[in-house]
Amino acid sequence: MxxxxxxxxxxxxxxxxWFLQVGAILLIMITFFILAFPNVYTQTYDMEKFSTTKETIRAPITIENEKETERRTREVVQSIEERYQISTEITEERIGFVEEIFEAVKKIKEDNLNSTEEGVNTESELDQLKQILSPEINNADITNKQWRILLDSTDNERTLAQELITTSLYEAFDNGVRSEEQSNVIRDINQKLQYASINEELREVLFQIVNFAIVPNSFFSADLTNEAQKQATDNVEPVMIRAGEVIVQEGQLITNEIYEELELLGLLDSERNxxxxxxxxxxxxxxxxxxxxxxxxxxxxxxxxxxxxxxxxxxxxxxxxxxxxxxxxxxxxxxxxxxxxxxxxxxxxxxxxxxxxxxxxxxxxxxxxxxxxxxxxxxxxxxxxxxxxxxxxxxxxxxxxxxxxxxxxxxxxxxxxxxxxxxxxxxxxxxxxxxxxxxxxxxxxxxxxxxxxxxxxxxxxxxxxxxxxxxxxDTKLLTLSSPNQPLLRKLLVEAPGTYHHSIMVANLSEASCEAIGANGLLARVAAYYHDLGKTVRPHYFIENQMGMKNPHDYLEPAQSAEIIMAHPYDGARLLKEHKIPKEIIDIAKQHHGTTLLKYFYFKAKEKYNDTKERDYRYPGPKPKSKEAAIVAVCDSVEAAVRSMDHPSQKEISKLVSSIIEDRLLDGQLNESTLTFQELEQIKKVICETLNGIYHSRIKYPTEEKNKEDDRLDY
The missing domain is CATH 1.10.1760 (Arp2/3 complex 21 kDa subunit ARPC3)
Known part of the structure; x- marks a missing residue:
């Protein structure tokens, strides 16, 4: 149990x-997963250092080689020279001393030249010079003899000497003078002065002034050095191993560096990813x-x-x-x-x-x-x-x-x-x-x-x-909607009244479906074929009789009902034989649902008291889709409208409401998923379409003529 x-x-x-959908999705995804697996799976290798590889190995992923990046960063930092800061104050001070010397000599020479006092000589000028020079200059290692040489030189010689020494000092100080370079700088300047066009004695004086003036003005700066190192470090590009890059060629020796890269990429057995x-x-x-x-x-x-x-x-x-x-x-x-x-x-x-x-x-x-x-x-x-x-x-x-x-x-x-x-x-x-x-x-x-x-x-x-x-x-539906389609030609030739009726139902059905978002093309094509079964006995249906005697006048109500109720299933059989899509076959079979064939039911009831309603109901099934339900409603509406004599908008609306209400009360729309809001929209569209076709010449039949309506079904 x-x-x-x-x-x-x-x-x-x-x-x-849901089982069908999940199963289909799983089948699709599993197939794609199997095919995509080699594209993402990381193959691993069993190898040792200093062995020879048997195949070319490429990087499966893009990753940074942090060790190599750190090594390059260290090299860059080590390559950065120490940064020094030049003191402009020292530069100005030392050159200021030199200028002071030449200005003091010039001043003394000018004062003595204009002086009326007698006995002015070099010794007195020397005393005056030492009195007005700064203590730093007086403490310089310049002899009295050298001062006298400077005092005895001409104005032109002093001017030229000042220009030469000042220019050289500015150049040296601008380049920076470090303490360990001080002697070299002095030597370089003196070498330049060696070839100047001044006399030998004055040149020696200038050498001594240079020795006094040149002092270190460039000092190590930790801040500048750190900044330079940081800037250099920031400019180091990370060492990346790119996906697809060859790590080792076939037959190549596995060095320690290559082994580390393989390990980093997770390509060794111990690093399966x-x-x-x-x-x-x-x-x-x-x-x-x-x-x-x-x-x-x-x-x-x-x-x-x-x-x-x-x-x-x-x-x-x-x-x-x-x-x-x-x-x-x-x-x-x-x-x-x-x-x-x-x-x-x-x-x-x-x-x-x-x-x-x-x-x-x-x-x-x-x-x-x-x-x-x-x-x-x-x-x-x-x-x-x-x-x-x-x-x-x-x-x-x-x-x-x-x-x-x-x-x-x-x-x-x-x-x-x-x-x-x-x-x-x-x-x-x-x-x-x-x-x-x-x-x-x-x-x-x-x-x-x-x-x-x-x-x-x-x-x-x-x-x-x-x-x-x-x-x-849609392409199949459009092909089936062609008038040259064999079954439609059969309907046109053998049951022209039914063909015209089907065209009208198709127009109503398509407009109604499009109004509620259903498949209007499917409804139209299904409407073309929904009464195909009437071609089996076309003259038993009133729209095809065209003035001939009604054969049902000579049949029992039960026989007539049997013939009429067979047409949905005859149509479904013909459609199936011609391999018409199942959706159209279903609509053809469902368009009458389990409705009552009222005309012959009431006719039989007048003659036989034991008449059972179930014998005059279509076997079904009821419409199971919105399209099938709309075709069923439009089929009944179009058949009823054809019997009207005096059309008007009011009568059209009353007629459509009556038919829809009848289908609802009879439970014919229960399986179609149509909502009341959609039914209202369908009613509105059908009324607008019928008003355009019949204008104002419609008359709705009374309740007493209910059974006459059903004669339009055959």
């Missing part, structure tokens, strides 16, 4: 929508969540059945294999991803399901493509390939509009061509590499070929999905 209950629970779960794999799992969980959410959003507007789920799985598997096979031949230079006809996926999904799911899956496929095209370098995503795939697919979604025939796919492909070429040129122009015009044309040609292949694949695979999986797409 317990095992039976468990089995029943499992069966109910297995039939649930599973983090990229964990990251891949998280990525696919996020992508699976996106797909699952989009499935739930899609179910709000349409049914996500097994066929559509199968289509998504097959498209995803097709994309997975296509991307993986292409990536095997991908290198860092051949840009093979441009040739991948990825837009075929978005075109197929939009045609078979919806634009929103096509956009969501385009994002998913693009992200996965960036992983598969990373040239198997873990930690690297090929963003160029991912962006190209995304733009190409979104272009397919955007440009695929107004699908009236399969030529719309070719028109969309022309838009994809433009986007592909623009994306290709975008990356070529942004790169630092230089390309020739031949390469620009070649890669643009790849984008063109990718779009053409996408169109060819879409056109080639679409019939498989439509026929093999029984998915009804």
């Amino acid at each position: 317990k095992s039976t209950r468990l089995s029943n629970i499992i069966n109910r779960i297995s039939k649930g929508k 599973y983090f990229p794999v964990i990251g891949l799992i998280i990525l696919f969980l996020l992508l699976a969540s996106i797909i699952f959410i989009e499935f739930k959003e899609y179910e709000k507007i349409a049914k996500l059945d097994r066929a559509k789920m199968g289509a998504i799985v097959l498209v995803s598997l097709f994309v997975a294999i296509m991307l993986k096979m292409s990536s095997l031949y991908m290198t860092s230079t051949n840009h093979l991803h441009i040739l991948v006809p990825i837009a075929a996926a978005s075109l197929l999904v939009k045609i078979l399901l919806s634009e929103r799911i096509a956009i969501a899956l385009s994002i998913v496929y693009s992200i996965i493509g960036s992983v598969l095209f990373n040239t198997e370098i873990p930690g690297l995503l090929n963003l160029e390939a991912g962006i190209y795939f995304l733009f190409s697919q979104l272009a397919g979604v955007y440009f695929l509009r107004n699908i009236k025939d399969r030529s719309a796919i070719l028109k969309a492909a022309s838009g994809v061509v433009l986007v592909n070429i623009a994306t290709v040129l975008l990356f070529l122009f942004m790169t630092y590499e230089k390309y020739t015009w031949i390469e620009y044309l070649t890669y643009s040609g790849y984008g063109l070929l990718s779009a053409l292949l996408a169109a060819i694949l879409t056109l080639g695979m679409l019939p498989f999905f439509e026929t093999g999986l029984g998915i009804i797409s």
Whole structure:
């Protein structure tokens, strides 16, 4: 007993929508995970120092070699020379002493020249000079003889000497004089003075003045040195090991440095790294969540059945294999991803399901493509390939509009061509590499070929999905809506009244569906075929009798009811024989639901007291979709309106309200998910459409004529 209950629970779960969706998503994600695993898994090696490697090993990730960065930083710091700060105060002070000497000598010479006193000689001038010179100068190691030589020199000689020594001092002090360089600086200046055009005695005096004037004016600065070292350290670029960089060539000796790099990259057995794999799992969980959410959003507007789920799985598997096979031949230079006809996926999904799911899956496929095209370098995503795939697919979604025939796919492909070429040129122009015009044309040609292949694949695979999986797409519906379709021609020739009735129902149904966001094209095409079963016995239906005698006048009510109630199922059988999509067959079978055939029921009740209502009700099923319910309502409305004699807006509104209310009270709309708000909108659209067709010549029948209404069903 317990095992039976468990089995029943499992069966109910297995039939649930969520189980189907989760199963499909898991299948897609597991497939992509298996294909992407080699692109993120870090291969490890068992090797020892100073052994020879048997293969070329590349870096799987981009990482900083901190030890090498620290070593380079130390070298840079050590190469920075000590920084010294020059004291301008000392410079000005020492040169000021020199200028003081020459100015004092000049002053004394001028004063004595203008003096009227007798007995002025060199000795007195020397005394005067020492009295006016600064103590620092007097303490200098300059002899009286040297002072006398300076005093005895001419003005021109002193002027030239002052210019020579001042210029040399400024040059030396501006360059900075360190204590350890003081003697060298003095020697250099004296060497320059050696060749000056002045007499030997005066030159010796200048040598002595230089010895006095030159003192250190450049001193070590810890702040400047630290600042220079810091600036140099900041300019040191981190030593990076780039993903894809060759660490060791085949046959190369494993040095200590190479071994450390392998250890740093986690390529040794003791450093196995599973983090990229964990990251891949998280990525696919996020992508699976996106797909699952989009499935739930899609179910709000349409049914996500097994066929559509199968289509998504097959498209995803097709994309997975296509991307993986292409990536095997991908290198860092051949840009093979441009040739991948990825837009075929978005075109197929939009045609078979919806634009929103096509956009969501385009994002998913693009992200996965960036992983598969990373040239198997873990930690690297090929963003160029991912962006190209995304733009190409979104272009397919955007440009695929107004699908009236399969030529719309070719028109969309022309838009994809433009986007592909623009994306290709975008990356070529942004790169630092230089390309020739031949390469620009070649890669643009790849984008063109990718779009053409996408169109060819879409056109080639679409019939498989439509026929093999029984998915009804807009292109399939448009094909079925053609007047040249054999079944529609059969309806037109064998039951012209029914054909006209179906056209009217189609117009009402499409307008009503579009008003509430349902599939208007599906409702229109289904309405074309909903009464196909009447072609089995066309003259038993009043719209096809055209002046002939009514055959039901010669039949029992039960026989007539049996003939009339068979037409939905005859139609479903014919549609199934001609392999018409299941959605249209369902609407044909459900458009009368389990409604009561009132005319023959009341007629039988007048003759037979034991008449049972269930014998005059359609077997069903009731309408199970919004489109089926709308076709059912519009079918009854159109049939009732045709019997009216005096149309008016008021009567039209009253008639439509009556029919919708009757269907509600009879429970015919219970399984269709239509809301009261949607029914109000449907009523409004039907009334507007009928007013446009019948103007003001409609008369609604009285309750007493209820049974006459049902004669319009046959």
